[in-house]
Amino acid sequence: MHTLFISDLHLSHQTPTIAHNFLTLLREQSADLDALYILGDLFEYWLGDDGITPQHHPILNEIKQVSERGIPVYFIRGNRDFLISNEFAKQTACEIMEEPVVINLYGNPTLIMHGDLLCTDDHAYLQFREQVRNPQWQTHFLGLNMDQRIEMAKQARDVSQTSTKEKSMGIMDANQSTIEQYMREYSVNTLIHGHTHRPGVHQFEIDGQKTKRIVLGDWGDKASYLKVSATETTLIDPRVNTNS
Numbered sequence: 001m002h003t004l005f006i007s008d009l010h011l012s013h014q015t016p017t018i019a020h021n022f023l024t025l026l027r028e029q030s031a032d033l034d035a036l037y038i039l040g041d042l043f044e045y046w047l048g049d050d051g052i053t054p055q056h057h058p059i060l061n062e063i064k065q066v067s068e069r070g071i072p073v074y075f076i077r078g079n080r081d082f083l084i085s086n087e088f089a090k091q092t093a094c095e096i097m098e099e100p101v102v103i104n105l106y107g108n109p110t111l112i113m114h115g116d117l118l119c120t121d122d123h124a125y126l127q128f129r130e131q132v133r134n135p136q137w138q139t140h141f142l143g144l145n146m147d148q149r150i151e152m153a154k155q156a157r158d159v160s161q162t163s164t165k166e167k168s169m170g171i172m173d174a175n176q177s178t179i180e181q182y183m184r185e186y187s188v189n190t191l192i193h194g195h196t197h198r199p200g201v202h203q204f205e206i207d208g209q210k211t212k213r214i215v216l217g218d219w220g221d222k223a224s225y226l227k228v229s230a231t232e233t234t235l236i237d238p239r240v241n242t243n244s
């Protein structure tokens with residue numbers, strides 16, 4: 001039995017292969033699954049739960065089938081799908097968790113989050129995040145019609161694309177002292193997150209204790225996921241393959 005962690009699939013109508021690989025993964029893995037954690041950016045963008053279309057149904061239904069097999073499915077919002085809400089939770093039978101959250105992973109308290117909150121050198125992004133996570137801003141945005149929301153999302157993507165080209169890779173990575181601050185605050189020796197699209201396992205010490213940060217990968221042609229059992233942790237990604 002094991003627990004599966006995924007993030008950053010960035011599903012859209014332009015990514016049929018990723019959707020196919022996702023559905024295949026769920027079908028293959030759910031036979032001996034204890035839980036499924038989706039740590040954000042499942043979708044390339046999410047303009048509100050009222051934007052759910054029949055194109056979303058195969059994805060939502062497959063997640064629901066996992067839940068209906070008695071396997072809990074948990075979801076943490078990412079910076080692309082931060083507007084996912086109750087209707088999505090209902091249609092997938094998943095539980096939306098507010099990050100950061102500590103889970104009991106086979107007896108090991110583990111902190112999970114999308115990962116954008118760790119990028120504290122990226123001041124422009126954090127300012128943007130604060131704005132779009134504000135409930136009043138969200139109420140206003142969700143009150144616009146879908147064409148207006150699509151237009152704003154396009155503009156935000158344009159600004160973001162220009163801005164990420166100008167930022168250094170260092171600025172857009174997780175900040176080590178922020179990582180340590182979170183791990184100390186939540187008293188964990190393991191942190192799992194996505195967002196940076198830099199899959200890997202980072203081992204380091206905090207106050208003399210061995211600690212580990214596992215970064216999930218984004219999905220390209222192949223699935224990328226973390227499998228944790230009571231005895232083994234395996235990050236499966238075409239770029240890395242780590243047992244720890």
Ligand code: LP5
Nearest residue numbers: 045046079080124125128152153155156157159160163172
């Ligand atoms: O997404 P990614 O990985 O390319 O870059 C992220 C950060 N960018 C974002 C912005 C999203 O890509 C925008 C799309 C979200 C669609 C969702 C719903 C609709 C919301 C509508 C909002 C108006 O998250 C990027 C980080 C990078 O990760 C690495 O961590 O650096 O951050 C930015 O680029 C932010 C910019 O630096 C600054 C702010 C951009 C402000 C845009 C406002 C334009 C609004 C126009 C509306 C009229």
Ligand code: MN
Nearest residue numbers: 041078079195
């Ligand atoms: Mn992200």
